[in-house]
Amino acid sequence: MERQTVGVIGLGLMGASLCKALGAAGHRILGKDTDPHVQGYALLTRTVEAELTEENLPECGFLFLATYPGAAVEALRNAAPLLPRETIVCDLCGVKRAVCGPCFELAEQYGFTFIGGHPMAGKQFSGIKYAAEDLYRQASMLLVPREKEDLFKLSRLSDLLREAGFRTVTVTTAEKHDEMIAFTSQLAHVVSNAYIKSPMATEHKSFAAGSYRDLTRVASLNETMWTELFLDNADNLGRELDGIIEALSAYRDALKAGDAETLKALLKEGRERKEEIDARWKELP
Numbered sequence: 001m002e003r004q005t006v007g008v009i010g011l012g013l014m015g016a017s018l019c020k021a022l023g024a025a026g027h028r029i030l031g032k033d034t035d036p037h038v039q040g041y042a043l044l045t046r047t048v049e050a051e052l053t054e055e056n057l058p059e060c061g062f063l064f065l066a067t068y069p070g071a072a073v074e075a076l077r078n079a080a081p082l083l084p085r086e087t088i089v090c091d092l093c094g095v096k097r098a099v100c101g102p103c104f105e106l107a108e109q110y111g112f113t114f115i116g117g118h119p120m121a122g123k124q125f126s127g128i129k130y131a132a133e134d135l136y137r138q139a140s141m142l143l144v145p146r147e148k149e150d151l152f153k154l155s156r157l158s159d160l161l162r163e164a165g166f167r168t169v170t171v172t173t174a175e176k177h178d179e180m181i182a183f184t185s186q187l188a189h190v191v192s193n194a195y196i197k198s199p200m201a202t203e204h205k206s207f208a209a210g211s212y213r214d215l216t217r218v219a220s221l222n223e224t225m226w227t228e229l230f231l232d233n234a235d236n237l238g239r240e241l242d243g244i245i246e247a248l249s250a251y252r253d254a255l256k257a258g259d260a261e262t263l264k265a266l267l268k269e270g271r272e273r274k275e276e277i278d279a280r281w282k283e284l285p
Contacts, residue, residue: 004027004061006028006063007057008048008066009052009066010032010065011066012033012128014092015066016131017135018064019031022160022163028049030052031047031051032051032052032053061086062088062090063087066092069095069098072091073102080106080107081110088114088157089113089114090143091117093118094181094229095229095232095233096118097232103116104146115149116144116145116174117144119142121135121136125220126222136164137167140166143158143169144172144173144177182236182237189219189226192215192216195216254266
């Protein structure tokens with residue numbers, strides 16, 4: 001793809017990593033963060049070439065919203081009157097219904113293109129100092145276009161994202177995205193965050209190995225961001241929590257009853273389910 005001017009609003013881990021990746025691919029990167037210290041750091045480290053302003057915003061062929069969901073909608077509301085019809089806007093938020101609905105309306109009103117996005121990549125740490133040029137390498141990007149979106153626009157965005165390192169681009173709906181993310185991401189964060197609250201966690205040294213590290217990795221989360229994400233997807237996450245509470249209750253009840261047969265059956269069921277899912281994925285190209 002020819003050199004593009006790319007604007008990024010929000011220079012935390014996700015936004016700054018995208019700046020680094022697309023900058024390394026030869027594109028002109030303009031960035032904006034509400035924190036002046038982050039803005040200064042981004043300029044000092046050449047994460048961005050220049051600050052994104054009202055004056056140069058119309059020069060952007062692409063604009064990425066790398067903020068919390070509510071802030072992303074507000075940022076686009078402010079930017080919308082300045083965007084040319086040719087501009088393609090994409091967010092990087094972890095929920096899609098709360099973002100895509102109002103942003104599709106703004107795109108319709110002002111004539112530019114908005115496509116929802118969610119990169120399947122990240123770290124347990126947040127902030128620009130953890131940003132990395134290779135964060136998105138070999139990752140998957142989920143895209144949520146409007147119904148009957150211009151396929152040329154979708155293709156152009158996909159091409160740019162692949163230059164940032166994404167291996168695959170998957171198109172889905174906002175509803176399906178939020179339903180799946182409640183299980184694959186949000187539930188895992190809740191379970192990890194709750195698990196570490198055991199009194200035994202303060203005494204685990206010399207008793208912990210890989211299973212402890214795996215289960216606690218995402219307990220170190222940004223509570224402000226995840227609170228917003230959870231509430232924006234409360235229906236789907238609540239349903240997943242109901243399901244895991246019911247499943248855990250069955251294990252607890254078998255233990256209380258000293259019921260070895262039921263406990264063994266529950267464990268066998270989980271093992272076989274894991275093996276079945278793994279085998280199914282191996283069969284896919």
